[in-house]
Amino acid sequence: MNLKTTLAALLLAFSGFVLAAGQTDKKEAPAEFGQGTKYSEEGADTCLVCHNEEWAYPIFPIFKTKHANRADKRTPFAGLQCEACHGPGAKHAESGGDRNAINSQKANSWVAVGERNKLCLTCHQGNARMGWHGSAHDANNVACSSCHKVHAERDPVLAKATQADACFKCHKQQRADFQKPSSHPVRFGQLACSDCHNAHGTNAKAMLVKTTVNQTCTTCHAEKRGPFLWEHAPVADDCTLCHSPHGTARPSLLTKTPPLLCQQCHTHVHPSVARTGAALPANGGAGAAFVVAGSCTNCHSQIHGSNHPSGVKLMR
Ligand code: HEC
Numbered sequence: 598m599n600l601k602t603t604l605a606a607l608l609l610a611f612s613g614f615v616l617a618a619g620q621t622d623k624k625e626a627p628a629e630f631g632q633g634t635k636y637s638e639e640g641a642d643t644c645l646v647c648h649n650e651e652w653a654y655p656i657f658p659i660f661k662t663k664h665a666n667r668a669d670k671r672t673p674f675a676g677l678q679c680e681a682c683h684g685p686g687a688k689h690a691e692s693g694g695d696r697n698a699i700n701s702q703k704a705n706s707w708v709a710v711g712e713r714n715k716l717c718l719t720c721h722q723g724n725a726r727m728g729w730h731g732s733a734h735d736a737n738n739v740a741c742s743s744c745h746k747v748h749a750e751r752d753p754v755l756a757k758a759t760q761a762d763a764c765f766k767c768h769k770q771q772r773a774d775f776q777k778p779s780s781h782p783v784r785f786g787q788l789a790c791s792d793c794h795n796a797h798g799t800n801a802k803a804m805l806v807k808t809t810v811n812q813t814c815t816t817c818h819a820e821k822r823g824p825f826l827w828e829h830a831p832v833a834d835d836c837t838l839c840h841s842p843h844g845t846a847r848p849s850l851l852t853k854t855p856p857l858l859c860q861q862c863h864t865h866v867h868p869s870v871a872r873t874g875a876a877l878p879a880n881g882g883a884g885a886a887f888v889v890a891g892s893c894t895n896c897h898s899q900i901h902g903s904n905h906p907s908g909v910k911l912m913r
């Protein structure tokens with residue numbers, strides 16, 4: 598036996614060992630979840646013997662939700678009932694509650710996220726979830742149950758007032774932004790993340806509900822849509838060139854305050870720094886008038902575009 602064949606034999610033996618170890622593991626491979634196990638014969642009745650009113654986790658509120666509408670043939674309770682979401686549960690029931698024989702749908706489930714979501718997606722593939730596969734949430738293993746509470750009478754993520762809290766669990770930066778002095782009024786329940794984002798994924802950047810940022814913004818701020826006789830190029834291009842969509846410490850959700858905001862692009866216009874020695878704000882030296890108070894927008898007030906015949910400089 599030369600060195601090469603010895604190595605090959607060793608490798609074979611080693612992989613055999615790994616396989617054997619895999620087989621003795623109590624947990625089945627997540628990819629094979631459900632295979633070889635059976636559905637219980639009595640459906641929910643089997644489960645509710647043990648998971649009754651006294652079970653620490655409140656099971657019963659689900660009977661007040663759309664999922665429990667047995668008159669609707671598409672719902673879980675018109676079919677496999679509990680097992681439509683938890684997978685075949687005969688083995689779990691017969692064993693007196695073996696955790697490893699049931700898909701808990703919980704964050705700590707041994708069943709892979711993709712496998713868990715698949716059970717929901719058997720019924721919910723279409724409509725708003727067309728973009729799920731490959732979305733940022735799918736790609737980062739976010740489970741349907743990370744946002745949805747299906748055993749609750751009212752799923753908080755579906756209500757404007759409570760939705761953001763479900764998102765803020767993971768999106769800390771956005772939570773901070775929405776607390777800033779100038780912000781979209783999400784924390785007052787006037788607006789929800791889902792007014793701008795489809796959490797299930799879209800083809801647009803940042804999973805926006807519309808194809809572009811501007812289309813998303815102008816669904817509500819229609820007066821900024823134009824077309825204007827005198828366009829301001831960046832406005833027609835992308836609102837986020839000047840505005841943060843979530844919140845900022847500056848007025849009007851601005852990313853910077855004028856004159857700095859404007860000077861990012863306009864460097865060679867009339868004086869935009871107060872000359873040294875000038876007394877501000879009254880009687881400033883040359884240039885002062887251009888930067889005090891509202892600064893550039895004191896004169897260029899039609900910053901989003903103008904329809905006035907002489908509005909070319911966005912001043913009326
Ligand atoms: C004989 C009693 C019994 C029956 C019948 C039973 N369970 Fe359980 N179930 C348990 C016990 C006990 C636990 C807790 C196991 C643990 O924490 O180790 C449990 C846990 C669970 C869990 C949570 C698993 C986890 O990872 O925490 C789910 C989901 C579940 N059962 C669903 C069902 C469904 C669906 C049925 C009907 C098909 C069912 N059970 C029938 C006793 C039962």
Ligand code: HEC
Pocket residue numbers: 641644645648654656659664673674678679680681682683701702703704742747748
């Ligand atoms: C529409 C899908 C769906 C249906 C139908 C459903 N469940 Fe659940 N169940 C879930 C999800 C999702 C969770 C995870 C909850 C969480 O993350 O806190 C869960 C959690 C559980 C748990 C674990 C809670 C714990 O910590 O012990 C039990 C037990 C359970 N369900 C039992 C049942 C029983 C019994 C039925 C039938 C009466 C049922 N479920 C029907 C989706 C469903």
Ligand code: HEC
Pocket residue numbers: 663664669671672673676681682702716717718719720721741742745747752755
């Ligand atoms: C057997 C099919 C089936 C399965 C499995 C299923 N659902 Fe549903 N679900 C439905 C039907 C049917 C409705 C009602 C739709 C309607 O009324 O338009 C519904 C409604 C919902 C709603 C909206 C509730 C509301 O009040 O408007 C949410 C959210 C939801 N399901 C999430 C889930 C999640 C999460 C899972 C997996 C844990 C899941 N569903 C599994 C069939 C299913």
Ligand code: HEC
Pocket residue numbers: 714717718721724725726729734739740741742743744745754755760791796797
């Ligand atoms: C990141 C959070 C999040 C995740 C993950 C998520 N959803 Fe949703 N889901 C939402 C929000 C927010 C709404 C409300 C949308 C609205 O009001 O326009 C919603 C609404 C729904 C609805 C009811 C409205 C409709 O479109 O029919 C269903 C059904 C649903 N989700 C199923 C699912 C399924 C299935 C999964 C897993 C594949 C999932 N969701 C994952 C946040 C989430």
Ligand code: HEC
Pocket residue numbers: 733734737739740743744754760763764765766767768790791794796802803804
């Ligand atoms: C369980 C954690 C979790 C929850 C809950 C959650 N997200 Fe996310 N979300 C992520 C991760 C992880 C990413 C990808 C990494 C990143 O961009 O931070 C992401 C990315 C995003 C993105 C950027 C997508 C892109 O293509 O760049 C948006 C928008 C988003 N989430 C919105 C939401 C909204 C709205 C909710 C509530 C309805 C929500 N998320 C709830 C974990 C979560």
Ligand code: HEC
Pocket residue numbers: 761764765768771775781783788789790791792793794802803805810813837842843
């Ligand atoms: C008024 C519309 C609007 C609302 C409401 C909104 N977003 Fe956004 N969000 C956007 C836009 C536009 C972007 C893309 C910014 C860019 O990249 O230009 C974005 C980007 C994101 C991103 C990607 C990272 C980033 O900051 O660029 C995450 C995550 C996110 N939003 C989460 C949320 C969450 C969570 C909520 C609710 C609490 C929410 N958004 C509410 C418009 C909105």
Ligand code: HEC
Pocket residue numbers: 778779780781782787788792793810813814815816817818836837840841842848849850851
């Ligand atoms: C779902 C509707 C909706 C969408 C979409 C929306 N907004 Fe708003 N916006 C509002 C509401 C409501 C207010 C608060 C108005 C008030 O307080 O009078 C607001 C306020 C603002 C303000 C003024 C904030 C202040 O502090 O004065 C700016 C700037 C703004 N939005 C920009 C945007 C941009 C940019 C987008 C796209 C990323 C956008 N909006 C998308 C509803 C929306």
Ligand code: HEC
Pocket residue numbers: 811814815818821822829831832833835836837838839840849851855891894898900901
């Ligand atoms: C070139 C920078 C710039 C761009 C791009 C821009 N804005 Fe503005 N926006 C401003 C400034 C500056 C203010 C503050 C106006 C003031 O102080 O008089 C403002 C204020 C606002 C306000 C609150 C006051 C009002 O006029 O209603 C809304 C809403 C708004 N912008 C929406 C939008 C939308 C929607 C877009 C994209 C279509 C957009 N903005 C693009 C600079 C910009």
Ligand code: HEC
Pocket residue numbers: 829830831838839855858859860861862863893894897900909910911
């Ligand atoms: C992201 C870059 C950008 C920002 C920020 C920006 N602009 Fe502009 N602005 C442009 C472009 C591009 C044009 C078109 C220039 C052209 O056609 O020569 C323009 C045109 C103008 C015009 C008309 C000029 C003319 O020649 O008719 C005025 C006035 C103006 N901007 C003022 C402002 C003010 C005030 C601000 C700050 C509130 C601002 N701009 C912010 C890019 C920007």
Ligand code: HEC
Pocket residue numbers: 855856859860863866867868869886887888892893894895896897910
């Ligand atoms: C006191 C009023 C006033 C203020 C404040 C002001 N401008 Fe102007 N701006 C004007 C006038 C008037 C014109 C037209 C000049 C002309 O037609 O020759 C003009 C023209 C412009 C033009 C077009 C230049 C060109 O070549 O036609 C730009 C760009 C501009 N301003 C940007 C700014 C910026 C950026 C600021 C803030 C730093 C600002 N303006 C502040 C009055 C003002």
